[in-house]
Amino acid sequence: MECVVLAAGEGKRMRPLTASRPKVMLPIANRPMIEYLIAATRDAGIDRFVLVVGYREKEIRSYFGDGSALGVSIRYATQRRQLGTGDAVRSVRDLVSGRFLLLNGDMLLSAADCRALGEADAPCMGIFRSDHPQQYGVVTVSDGRVTGLVEKSPNPPSSLINAGAYVFNQDIFDLVDAIGLSERGEYELTDALMAYIRKGTLSARTLSSWCDVGEPWSLLDANETMLADLETRIDGEVEEGVTIHGPVVVGKGSVVRAGTYITGxxxxxxxxxxxxHAFIRGSTAIGDGCHIGHATEIKNSIVFEGTKIPHFNYVGDSVIGSGCNFGAGTKIANLRHDRGIVRACGRETGRKKFGAVIGDGVQFGINCSVNTGSVVGSNVRVAPHSLVEGCISDGTVIGR
Known part of the structure; x- marks a missing residue:
């Protein structure tokens, strides 16, 4: 059995983090999110993959190659223009045979669920019970069959959502060939699924766990999930006088200097x-080549590679891109005074504690303040003593 993973999209809702990398390559606990999906499927006994790539596909191909480093076989199908999930399915017609698993690349699944789904008769849809179904495509189910599918309704008919995980036979290709362009100008896989639903042949398999990674702040939830089973491994140098509590991994060539306190x-x-004398708190992932310096506190955050947060800084509940530099005393706020849910660029984060999303290459002067819910585009320059808030476009210069 083969597994097709849809990985061609940019992920516009993830901007500015996807300005220089495809969505599925965004790091969770210092590994690309799609790697966890491949590993879970492999552990379920499926070792042949087809990755549908497109936007910045070179990064995916370079990282995974033929898959041998992960103990799997990987082939690639290129979706030259991102014309929807139905079009993506068309691109693998000549690369799969018989039953195959189809997975969206921007989610986390367990090996047990991948195994159970792989054993299901085709066609089958993985579903999940959500606390906020209005954000997803919602399904109705009767006697184990999908009876209805509604896309992102403010008044969803159930709490069961389409999890973006399927088992198909070859007849899916005829169905996607028959669909037309949607109102969004795309070929939607869900339009093809309606043919199964009308015939009463699309079964449903409830997943035990599911983590959608569709927004920048959802990276924090995924990061916390993947760090939950972390085991301590120290491959770098930890100087005398460092305090470590809980599971912590320190990579090769890294140095943790005296006086630092880390809670895993x-x-x-x-x-x-x-x-x-740095303080690094739980559920934090720091990428390769970073400098977290004197009197700096990092809490529940993801810091991409090559970023420097070197003195008297605070970063909480935030996602920081690669190659950034924080001037001394620059801090990110992560809590509203009214303890309300933080909004970012007009969108609900669902979090009472959320700091900021900082794009790649952002340079802060000294003593800058970044307000809760700020989204700062790539290559922004911020003058000393500036207040940063709201949505900041790529390349903006703030202050003097």
Missing amino acids: PCVIGEDCVIGP
């Missing part, structure tokens, strides 16, 4: 310098 789970990449 936390993963620190390779060739980093941490401290002296």
